[in-house]
Amino acid sequence: MHISMNPWVWIGVFFTFSVLSFLYKDNPFYKLAEHVTVGVSIGYGLVIWWTNSVIPRFYIPVFEQGQWILIIPAILGLMMVLRIVPKYSWLSRYAICFSVGAGSGMAIPRSMQAQVLRQLEATMLNLSFTSGAGINNIIIFFGVLTVLVYFFFSKEHKGVFGGVAKVGIWFLMIGFGATFGYTVMARLSLFIGRVLFVLQDFLGINLAG
Amino acid sequence: MHLPRVRAVPVAVFLCVGIWLSVLGCAGERVGPPIPTEIQVSDIPADDGTNVAIGWRHFTASSARQYDVYFSSDPDSLENNIGDLEPLTRTVQATIHSIEDSLATNIEDVGYYLLLDKEGEIPIAHIIKATPENRDSLERTGEKIIAVEHDFAPPKTDDRELKFALGGFFRVRPPEGEIAPTQKTIREATLSTDSTGLIISEGKSDMLFDVGLSKRERDFISKGERVEPFDEACSDLLFKYGREILAIVTENTRYSLPSENLQALLHGQIEAGIEYSYKIIIIDKEKNRSESEVMTFTPVDEPPLPATNCSAVLDENSGKLLTTWMGYNPGLAYFRDIDRFEIRSVSENDTALVGGDLLGAFSQDFDRAIIEGDFTAGDEFYIATFDKAGARVVGEPYAIVTGELSSPEMVRNMALVDVKNDDGGALAIQWGVPTIGITLNITDFSPEYDKKEIPDGYYLVGNELVRYDEGDTAIPANALPVYDAHEWIPAEAFEVVFRYQMYMNDGNKVYYAKLRVDEGKWEKDFQEMGFINLPDLPAGEHIFEAILLDPNGKELENPEASIVKTVLIDKPGLIRDELPGQYVQVWCGNKEIMDGEEVLLEGTYNLDPKNQKTYKLGGTRGYLSQQYQTSYPDSLRDMGEYYYFCRVIDPDGSFIDSDIFGPMTPKSQFFHSEKTVVLVLVILFVVFVNFFLAMARKGKDFYLRPIAGITHLDEALGRATEMGRPILYVLGLTGISDIATLAGLTILGRVAKKAAEFQTRLLVPCYNPIVLIVAQETVKTAFMDAGRPDAYNEDDVFFAAGSQFSYAAAVAGMMVRYRTAANFYMGMFFAESLILTETGSMSGSIQIAGTDAVTQIPFFITTCDYTLIGEELYAASAYLSHDPLQVGTLKAQDMLKVIYMIVIVLGTVSMTSGFLWFVNLFKIRLEQ
Amino acid sequence: MLWKKQIPLAITFIMGLLLGIQYFVPHRISENFFQGYLDWAIVIGIFAAILSYISFYRVHGMRIKKKAPAWQYSVVAIVMSVTMALFGFIQGREEGMVFMNMYSYILVAIEGTMFSLLAFYISSAAYRAFRARSTQATALLLAAIIVMLGRVPLGESISFWHNIWPSLPTFTGIANWILNVPNMAAKRGMQLGIGLGIMMLSLKIILGIERSYMGSGD
Known part of the structure; x- marks a missing residue:
């Protein structure tokens, strides 16, 4: 074991344990780590904003390549910033409507293709009682229908209708449980990554050998 | 608004500047990276004089990160205006230091010495073991080796001087004691006997032999631990038992060995015949620089290389004469400078090869031609190659020989089409009819082996079993002594994956196939799996059938679309169709388009659309690929006229050309025909919704079933008011273009209005700038509508942090410190969701979540009191608005x-x- | 009124219509338009970001000025952001510079640890689900456990029944079945519903029925 002499590694370990202390309860170390990371993320964002966005996506196209039309969205963006002056805050609506309208317009056909057409097509399966795949298809067929019934808003979940909706909710819960289990493993491996950082980079204990 | 006058700000600035200055101050000495050695210029041969490669040796452990090669025809600009020049840059990857210390071996006790041959720029290293005889001389002329390292980068804690040397060495550490036999596999083998004894003959499956070490390997191991120079002959053993030495450490110096040859290629930036000066500037990680001296080169426009591999075959039956040649070095194809090939007959007395009948002139991509004329075997041809500057070079004359030539058939249904539904960028040549092929992947899922004892004296030499008597000196050094053999026992049943391939072009709409085995039931593959699994097929002959189906499930009628094969399944392996040996070359050409002085579209060199010999080669495809597609760059869409023809080449080299297709211009379409269904559905959707909106406007009332998360919203807000603690509203991490965030914002408006009415504080930490702006506007308007504009605090809707988990840390901290009574999570969330909801749950807040992030819903369900799943989030704003249109x-x-x-x-x-x-x-x- | 309400609504409608149509037109005019929209959206975002930074400094500055509880930490936040930005702009962003070291050893360390907290939080979430109120939550948990076990080698070894009756599937087999059949059905049903919700909300926005994002009042 050979403890690192690199001061940065010490800082990293200090903050690692500060954050972990939150598991016990809120304490000054966690508060410090929280505000440090908020500050560092803002500072990082500022630098990246300047070097990766302002210069290559605005300054160079407008002032070096002559794409003066980009002044229009710049004005729209500045109108958003004008919110800090209460008298002119309504100006930000132009830019907001530009973005929101565009996002909504894009969403409709794409959603129709990916979340309606694709899903409908994939549910049109070959049903059969004789093969394993056929029986699975029957289960999927009923599963999709019952889940759709569950999401009905204009009818109360009573009687037969309520029974079908209940089957839908069972499907949903099994599905969510499967997602839960699937994601857990990925999360655990990230935790192991932090442990390895502390052991290898800080304490110099090498587990790979 | 003005920034608060805080004393902390100037203090902070002062501190930062102070820290920065002190960091700069102890930056230390700045030494530049080492200048590379063996810098040399190679003029690319047979080019037009605009290509030159500048090479140098880069040592892996050197601190250099980037090499910039500056060149100019004006030597002064290299000295004075180097900033104006565009260099060629080569960057090298940083070498990563390994953590393991055991990558260094201390061999001080063993007694090796390093001798350096200092003849060239870089010394050549020799490692010599000290013996009583040479020890004194080694002490005087060499350096004692303390350790050898197997790592690229020198450890940071060592301050020996770093030098470079050339050499390849391995530290060999053979294992101690007996080495267990290993297994060697001989494919498709079986044991049989002949007059000499046991031999290996062809079998059905793999055979495993337990073998010992060859004499060669035993001799290698017996020499024990040592340092050996690299020898190609025993390279496999060096890698097996040794490790490459990357650095030699003596008392005061570390010699690093690994190096590579780097190159910078000047292509088209220089002109032939002009002298250029160049130098290399080397930059390391800390931006320190070193410079090489200024050197010069003059590129030369060499004449082309003569054509090689020339042959001419005359088929006396058909009268066809085929000549083939290789016009350039394929490795330098990119740089070739060829105007045309001229094939001429050799006339009498023309030993200088300047005359002769011209039989054909071909552009640079051609490598074969059919010659018309009256020729007999023994007549001679020669090929003259011209470059674009007019230089002429002739190849050796070659004589016609007789032989048989096949008569290739042109492919069917060849057509040139404009690719549909693209943005005007592509044309395609399509040919052929839908064809089906099958592949059988046969495995023995639990192979069993029969152990056969091999008597003493048998050796494996390569793939042969040979018997030698004991002590026979003819035993080859690489012979492996054999102990036992394991022969595969033929299985009774196999697992077979019966796969089909569809060969077709984009013009055919064929998606499905049906398959069956042994004339049983047809399996229709409408799910486009591509195969069926036969897990337990008994060994023996079976009939496999497959037929292609059109989109409606009907069989295609052409014979190539169905296949019936009888196959003997008796051993593992892969059985595929034999693909035809022909291939298709697609040749193309286009005319140049000028706009005044500017070249809008570069044309094919010297193209005459009616003369196929002037075309250039577009690409080569297999016979069954059935499609060749070219894409044209942005600027060339909807312009240009392209010509094509195809050449089908048989395995023996003879060919047939199609007619010329074209001209055709790639066009962009105004409507994507495949998306028609989507358009129809969208229109139906809009009409449908408008119908219900009209009904709602007429005053028709609709029932809505209660959704737990929405009905308990008021309860949550009420609780927060009672406890006098604030409400937290989290909008998620995506931007305004994500509809889930918009849904969250609409709900925020309703929640904010209620919070204003109940006089409860509302905190909205945001992650995205535009979402922040919209949220501020939404909350402010909500407060105004509730009649409490003065209660609105702009700082309660604020920008929390710039990255995902910093945001989570900040919001979690807020929850705990402000002790929020109610937490709302509405929008799109990712991994941080669980941290937020768990923290909120542990601090006893009531939590209501709504998201369509399917991966996060399970976490919300387990940690929140109420969750709006998927569509319920989008319905929520309609529920809360009580507006008949929304309910409609x-x-x-x-x-x-x-x-x-x-x-x-x-x-x-x-x-x-x-x-x-x-x-x-x-x-x-x-x-x- | 025109400038504050009608024109913004018209902009929403026009942008929505244009970008909806753009999806169906493969012509390069349409491609260029889409690319132009993306460039404009980025520039708007660039300037909007200014407001987010103003908001950050203002909020923490106010806390310091008013000497709100734990105002000292706001000093830390402001100092750290200024330091990071200064080092990044002046020294540069290469490996070994202070900017990258702060990124690797502070930001990445803290963010990584926050992410790894999930490992703990998942177990407490699962525990809470176990004490669940309903059979449905138990179904969720059971499915989760089976899938978790099925995805690690441990699952294979625990499947003791497999040795007695090899034709019965192991944990891995059951887990895969759960993932491919009921899970798939649930996801499809949800996606169909979500798609409807997205399209409906988008249409309401484009038609001007849903206006709360504009803040013009209901």
Whole structure:
């Protein structure tokens, strides 16, 4: 074991344990780590904003390549910033409507293709009682229908209708449980990554050998 | 608004500047990276004089990170205006230091010495073991080696001087003691006997032999631990038992050995015949620089290389004469400078090869031609190659020989088409008819082996079993002594994956196939799996059939679309169709388009559209690929006229050309035909919704079932008011273009209005700037509508942090410190969701979440009191608004769900019964 | 009124219509338009970001000025952001510079640890689900456990029944079945509903029925 002499590694370990202390309860170390990371993320964002966005996506196209039309969205963006002056805050609506309208317009056909057409097509399966795949298809067929019934808003979940909706909710819960289990493993491996950082980079204990 | 006058700010600035200055101050000495050695210029041969490669040796452990090669025809600009020049840059990867210390071996006790041969720029290293005889001389002329390292980068804690040397060495550490036998596999082998004894003959499957070490290997191991120079002959053993030495450490110096040759290629930036000066500037990680001296080169426009591999074959039966040649070095194809090839007959007395009848002139991509004329075997041809500057070079004359030539057939249905539904960028040549092929992947899922004892004296030499008597000196050094053999016992049943391949072009709409085995039941593959699994097929002969189906499930009629094969399944392996040996070359050409002085579209060199010999080679495809597609760059869409022809080449080299297709211009379409269904559905959707909106405007009332998360909203807000603690509203991490965030914002408006009415503080930490702006506007308006504009605090809707988990840390901290009574999570969330909800849960807040992030819903369900799942989030804003129009849209959503269910039932019936036309309505293929 | 309400609504409608149509037109004019929209959206975002930074400094500055509880930490936040930005702009962003070291050893360390907290939080979430109120939550948990076990080698070894009756599937087999059949059905049903919700909300926005994002009042 050979403890690192690199001061940065010490800082990293200090903050690692500060954050972990939150598991016990809120304490000054966690508060410090929280505000440090908020500050560092803002500072990082500022630098990246300047070097990766302002210069290559605005300054160079407008002032070096002559794409003066980009002044229009710049004005729209500045109108958003004008919110800090209460008298002119309504100006930000132009830019907001530009973005929101565009996002909504894009969403409709794409959603129709990916979340309606694709899903409908994939549910049109070959049903059969004789093969394993056929029986699975029957289960999927009923599963999709019952889940759709569950999401009905204009009818109360009573009687037969309520029974079908209940089957839908069972499907949903099994599905969510499967997602839960699937994601857990990925999360655990990230935790192991932090442990390895502390052991290898800080304490110099090498587990790979 | 003005920034608060805080004393902390100037203090902070002062501190930062102070820290920065001190960091700069102890930056230390700046030494530049080492200048590379063996810098040399190679002029690319047979080019037009505009290509030159500048090479140098880079040592891996050197601190250099980037090499910039500056060149100019004006030597002064290298000295004075180097900033104006564009260098060629080569960057090198940083070498990563390994953590393991054991990558260094201390061999001080062993007694090795390093001798350096200092003849060239870089010394050559020799490692010599000290013996009583040479020890004194080694002490004087060499350096004692303390350790050898197997790592690229020197450890940071060592401050020995770093030098470079050339050499390849390995530290060999053979294992101690007996080495267990290993297994060697001989493919498709079986044991049999002949007059000499046991031999290996062809078998059905692999055979495993337990073998010992060869004499060569035993001799290698017996020499023990040592340092050996690299020897190609025993390279396999060096890698098996040793490790490459990357650095030699003596008392004061570390010599690093690994190096590579780097190159910078000047292509088209220089002109022939002009002298250029150049130098290399080397930059390391800390931006320190070193410079090489200024050197010069003059590129030369060499004449082309003469054509080689020339042959001419005359088929006396058909009278066809085929000549082939290789016109350039394929490795330097990119740089070749060829105007044309001229094939001429050799006339009498023309030993200088300047005259002769011209039989054909071909552009640079051609490598074969059919010659018309009256020739006999023994007549001679020669090929003259011209470069673009007019230089002429002739190849050796070659004589016609007789032989047989096949008569290739042109492919059927060849057509030139404009690729549909693209943005004007592509044309395609298509040919052929839909063809099916099958592949059988046979495995023995639990192979069993029969152990056969091999008597003493047998050795494996390569793939042969040979017997030698003991002590026979003829035993080869690489012979492996054999102990036992394991022969595969033929299985009674195999697992077979019966796969089909569809060969077709984009013009054919063929998606499905049906398969069957031994004339049993047809399996229709409508799910486009591509195969069926036969897990337990008994060994023996079986009949495999496959037929291609059109989108409606009907069999295709052309014979190539069906296949019947009888195959003997008796051993593992892969059985495929034999693919035809022909291939198709697609040749193209286009005319140049000028706009005044500017070249808009570069044309094919010297193209005459009617003369196929002037075309250039576009590409080569297999016979069954059936399509060749070219894409043209942005600027060239909807312009240019392209010509094509195809050449089908038989395995023996003879060919046939198609007619010329074209001219054709790639066009962009105004409507994507595959997306018609989507358009129809969108229009139907809009009409449907408007119908329900009209009904809602007429005053029709619709019932809405209660959703737990929405009904308990008021309760949550009420609780927060009672406890006098604030409400937290989290909008998620995505931007305004994500509809889930918009749904969250609409709900925020309603929640904010209620919070204003109840006089409860509302905190909204944001992650995205535009979402922040919209949220501020939303909350402010909500407060105004509730009649409490003065209660609105702009700082309660604020920008929390710039990255995902910093945001989570900040919000979690807020929850704990402000002790929020109610937490709302509405929008799109990712991994941080669980941290937020768990923290909120542990601090006893009531939590209501709504998201369509399917991966996070399970976490919300387990940690929040109420969760709005997927569509319920979008319905929530309609529920909360109590606006009849909004409720009308919810009713429309429900009706659409009924339609979905009907469509699913109809589609399933359609698919199960085999009437595919209904299902096909919903299948759209966007990738062409 | 025109400038504050009608024109913004018109902009929403026009942008929505244009970008909806753009999806169906493969012509390069349409491609260029889409690319132009993306460039404009980025520039708007660039300037909007200014406001987010103003908001950050203002909020923490106010806390310091008013000497709100734990105002000292706001000093830390401001100092750290200024330091990071200064080092990044002046020294540069290469490996070994202070900017990258702060990124690797502070930001990445803290963010990584926050992410790894999930490992703990998942177990407490699962525990809470176990004490669940309803059979449905138990179904969720059971499915989760089966899938978790099925995805690690441990699952294979625990499947003791497999040795007695090899034709019965192991944990891995059951887990895969759960993932491919009921899970798939649930996801499809949800996606169909979500798609409807997205399209409906988008249509309401484009038609002007849903206006709360504009803040013009209901």
